[in-house]
Amino acid sequence: xxxxxxxxxxxxxxxxxxxxxxxxxxxxxxxxxxxxxxxxxxxxxxxxxxxxxxxxxxxxxxxxxxxxxxxxxxxxxxxxxxxxxxxxxxxxxxxxxxxxxxxxxxxxxxxxxxxxxxxxxxxxxxxxxxxxxxxxxxxxxxxxxxxxxxxxxxxxxxxxxxxxxxxxxxxxxxxxxxxxxxxxxxxxxxxxxxxxxxxxxxxxxxxxxxxxxxxxxxxxxxxxxxxxxxxxxxxxxxxxxxxxxxxxxxxxxxxxxxxxxxxxxxxxxxxxxxxxxxxxxxxxxxxxxxxxxxxxxxxxxxxxxxxxxxxxxxxxxxxxxxxxxxxxxxxxxxxxxxxxxxxxxxxxxxxxxxxxxxxxxxxxxxxxxxx
DNA sequence: AACGCGGTCAACCGCCATGCC
DNA sequence: TGGCATGGCGGTTGACCGCGT
Numbered sequence: 497x498x499x500x501x502x503x504x505x506x507x508x509x510x511x512x513x514x515x516x517x518x519x520x521x522x523x524x525x526x527x528x529x530x531x532x533x534x535x536x537x538x539x540x541x542x543x544x545x546x547x548x549x550x551x552x553x554x555x556x557x558x559x560x561x562x563x564x565x566x567x568x569x570x571x572x573x574x575x576x577x578x579x580x581x582x583x584x585x586x587x588x589x590x591x592x593x594x595x596x597x598x599x600x601x602x603x604x605x606x607x608x609x610x611x612x613x614x615x616x617x618x619x620x621x622x623x624x625x626x627x628x629x630x631x632x633x634x635x636x637x638x639x640x641x642x643x644x645x646x647x648x649x650x651x652x653x654x655x656x657x658x659x660x661x662x663x664x665x666x667x668x669x670x671x672x673x674x675x676x677x678x679x680x681x682x683x684x685x686x687x688x689x690x691x692x693x694x695x696x697x698x699x700x701x702x703x704x705x706x707x708x709x710x711x712x713x714x715x716x717x718x719x720x721x722x723x724x725x726x727x728x729x730x731x732x733x734x735x736x737x738x739x740x741x742x743x744x745x746x747x748x749x750x751x752x753x754x755x756x757x758x759x760x761x762x763x764x765x766x767x768x769x770x771x772x773x774x775x776x777x778x779x780x781x782x783x784x785x786x787x788x789x790x791x792x793x794x795x796x797x798x799x800x801x802x803x804x805x806x807x808x809x810x811x812x813x814x815x816x817x818x819x820x821x822x823x824x825x826x827x828x829x830x831x832x833x834x835x836x837x838x839x840x841x842x843x844x845x846x847x848x849x850x851x852x853x854x855x856x857x858x859x860x861x862x863x864x865x866x867x
Numbered sequence: 868a869a870c871g872c873g874g875t876c877a878a879c880c881g882c883c884a885t886g887c888c
Numbered sequence: 889t890g891g892c893a894t895g896g897c898g899g900t901t902g903a904c905c906g907c908g909t
Contacts, residue, residue, distance in 0.1 A: 527903080549894065549895090565895075599897085599898085600898065601898085616898075616899085
C-alpha cells in the first residue's frame with residue numbers, strides 16, 4: 497500500500513535541505529504510487545537514462561530528478577535481484593565491508609543486482625547484529641574482547657607505519673607493526689583482516705576488474721561476477737592453471753600479512769600461515785608457499801600486478817626475486833637468467849613482468865623440475 | 868482488539884565531486 | 889576562476905509490519 501508522508505511534518509530543515517530543482521515547484525514526496533512507477537518505468541525503458549533533472553517533466557511526474565533516479569536505481573531497474581541475500585552474498589558483504597568500510601556503492605558493485613541502499617539496510621539491520629552476536633566488532637571486524645588492546649596497539653603502530661606509497665613495497669622487517677591480514681576462505685572470500693590506510697587507499701582507487709573477457713573463453717568456469725578483487729581472482733584463477741600435474745594450484749591463500757596493494761600490484765610478504773596439506777598454495781615467509789604431496793617450494797617476494805586496462809591476462813603478470821624449496825634456494829635456468837640480468841634482488845621494479853599463462857608457467861615447470 | 872516495541876526498508880537529507888558556462 | 893547545476897553516495901528518518909503482551 498502506498499501512502500505518502502504527512503504534509504504537515506515538513507520542517508524548516510527539510511525545506512532548506514532541498515535541491516534547487518525541488519524548490520521551484522511543489523513536488524511530491526514520500527512513497528511512490530504504482531502510477532508514478534509506471535510512468536517512470538515507461539519513460540526510462542523508452543528513452544533510456546539521460547538527464548535526470550529533465551525526467552520528471554518529460555515523464556509527467558511531480559517529483560524531483562533525484563527522486564526519480566533513486567526510484568529507478570533502487571526499485572524499477574529490471575536487472576535488480578529480488579529476495580533474500582544468499583549465504584554467499586552475506587559472506588561477500590562482510591568480507592568487502594572489512595576492506596572497504598561503509599562504501600556501500602563499491603560493495604554493491606561487487607554484488608550484481610543488489611543496490612547500495614539494499615546492502616546498507618541489510619548491514620544495519622541484520623549483519624551488524626549477527627557479527628556482534630559472534631563477538632566480532634562490525635566496524636573493525638576484530639573480536640570485541642580484544643578491542644581495547646587492539647586500539648591501544650593501533651595507536652602505537654600508527655606512529656611507526658612507513659608509507660607504502662613512497663616505498664612501493666612493504667618493508668618486511670616491520671611486519672609485526674602492521675596489524676593487517678587477509679584471510680580467504682575456500683570460496684575465495686575475505687573472512688578477516690585489515691589493510692593499513694595507505695594500502696586501503698591504493699586498493700580502493702583501483703578500477704573494477706572485469707572478469708568477463710576471460711570467462712568468455714573459459715567454458716565451464718563459474719565466472720563469479722561479483723568477485724572483482726584481483727587477489728581473490730588470482731586465488732580463483734590459480735585453480736584454472738595447472739602447469740604441472742605434480743603441483744596443483746588448488747589451495748587458497750590464507751592469512752596474509754603486510755599485503756601491499758600498491759600501484760597496480762599486489763605484493764605478498766610476511767605471511768604467517770603455512771598449512772602443507774596436499775596440493776596447496778599458502779603464504780609463507782616473504783612470498784607464497786606452494787606444496788604438494790612430494791615437495792614444497794617457496795616463491796619469495798612474489799608480487800602480482802595488473803594493468804589499469806583491467807585485462808585478465810595481465811593479472812598474472814608476476815614478479816620474482818627468487819624461488820626457494822625446503823632445502824634452500826633453487827632457481828630455474830629462467831630465474832638464474834633473470835637474476836643475472838637484475839643484480840639487485842630486492843628491487844622489484846627491475847624484474848620483468850611475465851605472463852603466467854606463457855613464460856611464467858614455463859618457469860614453474862623449471863622450478864618444479866629442480867625440486 | 869488495542870497497544871507497544873523492534874525490525875525492515877524505501878525514501879529523503881546533506882554533503883561532496885564533477886562538469887559546464 | 890568562480891558560480892551553478894547535476895549526479896552520486898553515505899547517513900538518517902519514518903512508515904509499515906509482525907510479534908508479543
